[in-house]
Amino acid sequence: VRVYSGELKANSRLLCPNRDKKENASQLWQINKKKKERDGQVPAVTCGDIVGVIGPRHAITGDTLCDTREPIQLPTIEFAETVISMAIEPESSAERDKLSEVLEMLKRQDPTFSAKQNEETGQTLISGMGELHLDVIKHRLLRDFKLNVKVHNPRVSYRETVASGVEVVGDCHRQMGGKQLFAKLKVRVEPFDQGVQPVVVLNRVPPDTLPLDFVDAAMDELRSRAEGGGLIGSFPLSKLRVTVLGGEYDAEVSDEVAFRIAASLAFDEGLKAAGPVLLEPVMKLDITTPDDYMGDIVGDLQQRRAIIARTDSRGTQTLIEAHAPLKELFGYSGAIRSLSQGRAGCSMTPFGYEPAPASDAEQFKF
Numbered sequence: 115v116r117v118y119s120g121e122l123k124a125n126s127r128l129l130c131p132n133r134d135k136k137e138n139a140s141q142l143w144q145i146n147k148k149k150k151e152r153d154g155q156v157p158a159v160t161c162g163d164i165v166g167v168i169g170p171r172h173a174i175t176g177d178t179l180c181d182t183r184e185p186i187q188l189p190t191i192e193f194a195e196t197v198i199s200m201a202i203e204p205e206s207s208a209e210r211d212k213l214s215e216v217l218e219m220l221k222r223q224d225p226t227f228s229a230k231q232n233e234e235t236g237q238t239l240i241s242g243m244g245e246l247h248l249d250v251i252k253h254r255l256l257r258d259f260k261l262n263v264k265v266h267n268p269r270v271s272y273r274e275t276v277a278s279g280v281e282v283v284g285d286c287h288r289q290m291g292g293k294q295l296f297a298k299l300k301v302r303v304e305p306f307d308q309g310v311q312p313v314v315v316l317n318r319v320p321p322d323t324l325p326l327d328f329v330d331a332a333m334d335e336l337r338s339r340a341e342g343g344g345l346i347g348s349f350p351l352s353k354l355r356v357t358v359l360g361g362e363y364d365a366e367v368s369d370e371v372a373f374r375i376a377a378s379l380a381f382d383e384g385l386k387a388a389g390p391v392l393l394e395p396v397m398k399l400d401i402t403t404p405d406d407y408m409g410d411i412v413g414d415l416q417q418r419r420a421i422i423a424r425t426d427s428r429g430t431q432t433l434i435e436a437h438a439p440l441k442e443l444f445g446y447s448g449a450i451r452s453l454s455q456g457r458a459g460c461s462m463t464p465f466g467y468e469p470a471p472a473s474d475a476e477q478f479k480f
Contacts, residue, residue, distance in 0.1 A: 115164070115165060115166075115167050115179060116162075116163070116164045117159055117160060117161050117162065117163050117164075117165075118161065118188070119161050120160075120161065120181070121158055121159070121160050121161075122139065122142065122158065122159050122160075122163075122165075123139075123142075123157065123158040124139065124140065124141055124142050124155075124156075124157050124158065125138075125139070125140055126138075126139045127139075127182055128170075128179045128180065128181070128182065129179070129180050129181070129182045129185055130170070130172055130173045130177050130178065130179055131178055131180065131185055131186070131187040132173070132176075132177040132178060132187065132190065133172045133173060133177065135171075135172040135173075136182065137169065137170040137171065137172060137173055137179060138169040138170070138171075139167050139168075139169050139170065139179075140168055140169035141155060141167070141168040141169065142155065142156050142157070142158070142159055142165045142166070142167060142168075143155050143156070143165060143166040143167075143168070144156055144165055144166075145164055145165060145166055173222075174221070174222040174223075174225060175191075175222070175223060175224065175225050176190060176191035176193070176225055191225075192310070193225045193226050194226060194243065194464050195271075195312075195464075196226065196227070196228055196241035196242055196243065196271055197241075197242075197243060197244065197270070197271050197395035197397075197440055197464050198241065198242060198243075198244060198245060198247075198248060198268050198269070198270060198271060198395070198440060199239045199240065199241040199268065199269050199270075199271055200239070200240060200248055200265050200266055200267065200268040200269060201232075201237040201238065201239055201265070201266040202229075202237075202238050202239075202240050202252075202263050202264070202265050202266075203237065203238060203263065203264050204261065204262065204263055204264075205262040205263065205264060206262075209261055209262070212259075212261060213238070213255075213261055213263065214238075216255060216259050216261060217229040217238070217240065220251065220254070226242060226243050226247070227240070227241070227242050227247070227251060228240070228241045228242075229241070237266075241271060243463075243464055244397065244440070244462050244464070245268060245443070245444060245445075245447075246447065246462070248265075248268065252265055268444060270394060270395060270440055270441045271349075271395060272347065272349040272392055272393060272394055272395075272470065272478075273312070273349055273350055273351070273352035273353075273392075273393040273395075273467050274343070274344030274345070274346050274347070274349045274350070274351050274352070274390055274391065274392060274393060275305050275344075275351065275352055275353040275354050275390075275391050275393055276303060276304065276305055276354060276384075276385060276388035276389055276390060276391060277305070277388060277389035277390075277391050278304070278305070278388055278389055279302060279303065279304030279305070279388065280302070280303055280304070280384060280387040280388045281300065281301070281302045281359065282300075282301055282302075282303065282380050282383040282384045282387055283298055283299065283300050283301075283380060283383075284297075284298070284299045284301065284375075284376035284377055284378070284379035284380025284381070284383065285297075285298050285376065285379065286298070286372045286373070286375040286376040286379065288375075290371070293367075294367045295367060295368070295369070295371065295372040295375065296363070296364045296367045296368050296372060297328070297361065297362070297363055297368050297372035297373045297375065297376040298361045298362040298363075298376060299332055299358065299360075299361040299373060299376040299377050299380050300358070300359040300360045300361055300380075301336070301356060301357065301358055301359065301377070301380040301381070301384055302355075302356070302357040302359055302384075303354070303355075303356055303381070303384030303385065303387075303388045304354075304355050304357075304388065305353055305354065305355075305388075305391075306353060306354060306355030307353040312340075312350065312351060312352040312353070312354070313337075313340035313341075313351050313352070313354045313355070313356065314354070314355045314356070315333060315336045315337050315340065315355075315356045315357075315358075316355065316356070316357045316358070317329060317333055317357075317358050318357050318358060318359055319358055319359065319360050319361070320360060323360055323361075324360070324361055324363060325363065327370060328361075328363060328368065328369075328370060328373045329358065329373075330370075331370035331371075331373045331374050331377075332358060332361075332373045332374065332376065332377040333358060333377075334374075335373075335374040335377040335378055335381075336356050336358070336377050336381055339377070339378055339381045339382075340354070340356065340381075344385065344390055345385050345386065345390045346390050346392050346475055346478050347392070347478030349392070349478075352393060352467060353393070353467070356381065356384070358377075361373070361376070391469050391475075392469065392470040392474060392475040392478070393467035393468065393469060393470060394439050394440065394441060394467065394468065394469075394470035394474065395439070395440040395464060395466075395467055396437050396438065396439055396440065396464075396465045396466055396467065396468050397437070397438055397439075397440050397443055397462045397463065397464060397465055398435065398436075398437055398462065398463050398464070398465040399415075399420070399434070399435070399436045399437070399438060399443075399460055399461070399462055400433070400434075400435055400460070400461045400462075400463075401433070401434040401435075401436065401450070401458060401459070401460045402431055402432075402433055402434075402458065402459045402460075403431065403432055403434065403450075403454055403457070403458035403459075404430060404431060404432075404454065404457050404458070405427070405430055405431070405432055407453060407454040407455075407457065407458055408425075408432045408434070410453045410454075411434065411450065411453055411454065411458060412434070414449065414450075414453060415434075415436050415438060418438050418439075418442035418443065418446075419438060419439055419442055420436045420437065420438035420442070421436060421437045421438070422434065422435075422436050423435040423436060423437055437465050439468075439470070441474075443462065446460065446462075447460065
């Protein structure tokens with residue numbers, strides 16, 4: 115942790131406002147302590163110090179720890195979404211519980227890493243920022259935690275959005291439990307990439323046209339549906355805005371359930387009418403290569419559907435910035451070494467999501 119103000123003492127009781135949990139800071143240890151010095155443990159640290167803390171059980175990287183009597187929460191860190199996943203399982207069933215515990219610990223240390231169980235297959239899926247990221251995780255499991263694991267081929271983490279904006283009406287006119295239900299909800303569904311959240315749900319209902327509890331129920335249903343995935347392959351929705359524009363109700367037969375049904379119908383109809391689009395993760399590549407190998411490397415990048423953003427010549431070396439779909443980059447670190455006889459280097463970082471080829475979307479359609 116880094117101390118931003120005040121003093122942190124060993125055996126302190128702290129508050130983690132991000133988790134609404136209290137934590138113990140039982141021991142404080144200096145970072146980068148020289149090995150020849152016997153003990154790096156310290157009783158207290160002050161503003162500006164960076165130390166290791168033993169004791170917290172709930173806080174993760176990016177969380178705030180503060181005095182329980184003077185709570186404060188610093189701005190949270192926005193971490194990028196994972197772009198690649200692979201299935202992982204222990205070599206023996208006896209190590210399954212240990213693997214689960216270790217993965218939970220790694221998730222706390224690294225918010226760009228996630229692990230969850232696929233409810234349909236029962237497999238454990240680990241996700242990260244790239245092939246190298248997951249390779250490092252795999253080696254840590256083997257080297258640091260002595261876990262023998264089997265991993266399966268990596269899978270790209272797709273997203274879904276829509277091609278255009280449409281306005282639709284969800285019409286609930288049915289009987290349920292012997293009761294007549296009626297509600298109409300007008301909704302606009304459109305692509306939108308300016309929001310912090312993958313899906314933005316807005317209320318633009320004119321004042322005094324619908325009861326507030328009906329609008330709240332519809333908004334809640336739309337948010338819930340937005341978390342459920344799209345129409346192509348049930349991939350998470352992204353770059354999407356859903357706006358409630360208005361509706362109709364009948365004081366005798368309208369209620370919150372009716373407006374939830376109308377919202378769900380409008381959401382489904384909106385996704386269909388707006389045209390579902392499959393999005394694939396794109397990576398930014400920064401490549402440094404001797405001039406002699408530039409032609410081969412650029413040719414290989416073009417075969418991988420890469421876009422060359424810029425090139426910069428520096429003496430006998432050329433710097434290449436390219437943007438390429440992650441799907442085409444599996445094994446690229448080995449390929450570039452082969453093309454350059456080991457003399458070129460490459461780093462990759464997530465660059466966002468772009469529409470995938472129609473052929474990719476077709477393979478996911480039922």
